[in-house]
Amino acid sequence: MKLLEVNNLTMAFGGLKAVNNISFHMEEGEIISLIGPNGAGKTTFFNMLTGIYIPTEGSIVFNGKNITGTAPEKIIKEGIARTFQNIRLFPHMTVLENVLVGMHSRSHNGLFHSLFRTKKFYQEEKRNAYKAKELLATVNLADKCNEYAKNLAYGQQRRLEIVRALAAQPKLLLLDEPAAGMNPQETEALMKYIRGLKDKGATILLIEHDMKLVMKISDRIYVLDHGVKIAEGLSKDIQNNQDVIEAYLGKGA
Amino acid sequence: METTVEHVNKKKKIIKRRSMIYVGVLAGLLIIPLLSLNNFTMRMVIMAGTYMILAMSLNLITGYTGQLSLGHAAFYAIGAYTSAILSMRFGWSFLITAPAAALMAALVALLLGIPTLKLQGAYLAIVTLGFSEIVRIVALNWMGLTRGPMGIPGIARPEVLGYRIASNTQYYYLILALVIITYMSLYRIINSRLGRAFIAIREDDLAAQSMGVDILKYKILSFTIAAFFAGLAGSFYAHYVTYIDPQSFTFNESIQVLSMVVLGGMGSMPGAIIGSVILTWAPEMLRFLEDYRMIMYGAILIVMMPIRPQGILGGIRFKLDKEEENQHEAVGSE
Numbered sequence: 001m002k003l004l005e006v007n008n009l010t011m012a013f014g015g016l017k018a019v020n021n022i023s024f025h026m027e028e029g030e031i032i033s034l035i036g037p038n039g040a041g042k043t044t045f046f047n048m049l050t051g052i053y054i055p056t057e058g059s060i061v062f063n064g065k066n067i068t069g070t071a072p073e074k075i076i077k078e079g080i081a082r083t084f085q086n087i088r089l090f091p092h093m094t095v096l097e098n099v100l101v102g103m104h105s106r107s108h109n110g111l112f113h114s115l116f117r118t119k120k121f122y123q124e125e126k127r128n129a130y131k132a133k134e135l136l137a138t139v140n141l142a143d144k145c146n147e148y149a150k151n152l153a154y155g156q157q158r159r160l161e162i163v164r165a166l167a168a169q170p171k172l173l174l175l176d177e178p179a180a181g182m183n184p185q186e187t188e189a190l191m192k193y194i195r196g197l198k199d200k201g202a203t204i205l206l207i208e209h210d211m212k213l214v215m216k217i218s219d220r221i222y223v224l225d226h227g228v229k230i231a232e233g234l235s236k237d238i239q240n241n242q243d244v245i246e247a248y249l250g251k252g253a
Numbered sequence: 254m255e256t257t258v259e260h261v262n263k264k265k266k267i268i269k270r271r272s273m274i275y276v277g278v279l280a281g282l283l284i285i286p287l288l289s290l291n292n293f294t295m296r297m298v299i300m301a302g303t304y305m306i307l308a309m310s311l312n313l314i315t316g317y318t319g320q321l322s323l324g325h326a327a328f329y330a331i332g333a334y335t336s337a338i339l340s341m342r343f344g345w346s347f348l349i350t351a352p353a354a355a356l357m358a359a360l361v362a363l364l365l366g367i368p369t370l371k372l373q374g375a376y377l378a379i380v381t382l383g384f385s386e387i388v389r390i391v392a393l394n395w396m397g398l399t400r401g402p403m404g405i406p407g408i409a410r411p412e413v414l415g416y417r418i419a420s421n422t423q424y425y426y427l428i429l430a431l432v433i434i435t436y437m438s439l440y441r442i443i444n445s446r447l448g449r450a451f452i453a454i455r456e457d458d459l460a461a462q463s464m465g466v467d468i469l470k471y472k473i474l475s476f477t478i479a480a481f482f483a484g485l486a487g488s489f490y491a492h493y494v495t496y497i498d499p500q501s502f503t504f505n506e507s508i509q510v511l512s513m514v515v516l517g518g519m520g521s522m523p524g525a526i527i528g529s530v531i532l533t534w535a536p537e538m539l540r541f542l543e544d545y546r547m548i549m550y551g552a553i554l555i556v557m558m559p560i561r562p563q564g565i566l567g568g569i570r571f572k573l574d575k576e577e578e579n580q581h582e583a584v585g586s587e
């Protein structure tokens with residue numbers, strides 16, 4: 001079944017079309033990579049999927065529902081969660097609290113239950129803390145629960161951000177250059193982790209500008225350049241595509 | 254990993270330590286009136302309690318949620334006038350006027366917050382500043398309701414469960430109860446899904462929104478709760494001083510409360526309390542400086558905000574948080 005279907009999506013900033021007439025689709029359980037040089041429009045595409053930008057034209061259909069222009073806090077309830085290219089954690093909250101905020105859309109305790117510390121309050125807090133710690137253990141952050149997020153090493157912050165998004169139990173996970181700034185070992189481990197998520201049934205859309213990195217783990221790849229989709233297909237086809245080579249290495253390569 | 258036995262022991266130890274701290278602090282607070290302090294000192298202690306409620310509540314919206322309000326005195330005023338008027342006109346007792354005053358302040362904050370908090374950035378600061386001037390001017394000119402500059406004298410002393418509160422000692426225990434109620438309520442709000450949403454908004458509103466936090470809703474909620482407790486403080490003040498006029502609720506008052514929050518540390522409950530104590534006393538100690546005292550508040554804001562936003566206490570919040578989290582951990586293992 002098609003999980004995500006994007007039709008003729010365009011985002012114009014003044015005269016600049018950061019994303020120009022892109023159509024795109026994803027099936028459940030796929031890992032798709034969105035690659036392209038810096039400024040190609042990848043992050044802008046994510047921002048439209050997550051309601052941060054309202055597309056100038058086109059539509060986004062997720063899980064059979066038109067979600068074009070839906071506000072970000074509602075998008076996550078529909079089942080799309082994301083990370084950011086430039087890490088956006090809550091720096092003065094603990095690692096555990098960061099993940100608990102990730103569960104916001106899946107939990108319910110409001111003013112009444114918080115004030116009167118009802119049974120329901122404790123049940124939910126307990127359940128969430130337990131789940132959060134389970135998630136943190138999958139990225140080797142279990143022992144960092146009480147650290148402020150800002151005190152984590154860079155690679156740990158990246159992993160925490162992924163786990164915070166997963167805490168919302170999304171049907172589709174969007175990762176914006178999750179390996180940026182990581183060393184080769186960290187990158188390797190991360191790619192393994194992402195594949196592990198897929199094996200457990202996750203659907204993932206991955207932005208990367210390093211083409212080599214995504215070749216192995218992607219089911220299909222979309223290539224953007226200057227806002228335009230210049231290629232799509234299986235990894236091996238993309239690798240040898242002349243347009244793609246030119247976009248990356250310049251003409252004459 | 255720790256064993257379950259270790260976990261349970263740790264939990265017991267934490268809970269025991271926490272309750273010992275609470276019992277110790279409470280015992281200390283209960284015996285203060287027995288120290289036969291003079292009237293002036295008792296009045297200062299009682300006013301410090303009033304400012305604690307104001308500072309803790311402002312801290313919720315400004316320290317925890319990150320939305321600068323420069324008009325906290327407006328809600329303090331609304332609470333005081335609501336209480337005074339209900340008490341004078343209808344003869345209602347404190348147990349009714351106090352919640353009514355708090356609810357009135359909250360309602361006004363809700364109506365003011367809905368259009369204002371939609372806007373990003375400094376709008377809340379500007380609107381609350383303007384709003385507090387409007388409240389003061391209305392209080393000054395609506396003679397029929399507020400008696401304008403003449404103020405409202407002779408406000409009834411509170412009656413609580415048959416006791417008439419009149420002596421400083423009795424007022425002390427009343428404000429102590431109100432401070433504890435405020436502290437516990439805010440503590441519980443902050444250490445919950447709600448509080449995490451507030452702090453997340455302060456830390457990064459776009460990330461918070463992307464995690465499902467309806468930032469407008471939570472900003473309004475935080476602002477409304479803050480106003481609720483400011484209204485409660487106003488009600489106590491009216492029934493304590495028994496005379497109110499618009500002079501008691503000027504912009505200076507808002508700045509004083511903000512300075513308490515900033516001095517103690519934005520986003521710190523103990524900080525707001527200590528800030529209130531220091532800045533209730535300091536102006537009395539520095540009376541000889543007359544109006545130059547206002548410079549002190551300016552200096553606190555200018556120096557503390559950029560150089561030491563965590564306040565004079567600094568690391569305290571972190572320690573308390575950690576303890577809370579440890580408890581979490583212990584609870585999770587049952």
Ligand SMILES: Nc1ncnc2c1ncn2[C@@H]1O[C@H](COP(=O)(O)OP(=O)(O)O)[C@@H](O)[C@H]1O
Binds near residue numbers: 037039040043
């Ligand atoms: N809010 C915005 N206003 C104006 N221009 C923008 C905005 N966001 C992105 N752009 C522009 O859109 C283009 C694509 O940016 P982006 O989507 O971040 O690229 P990528 O993520 O592929 O590196 C860039 O030229 C960028 O400057």
Ligand SMILES: [Mg+2]
Binds near residue numbers: 042043044085
């Ligand atoms: Mg980008």
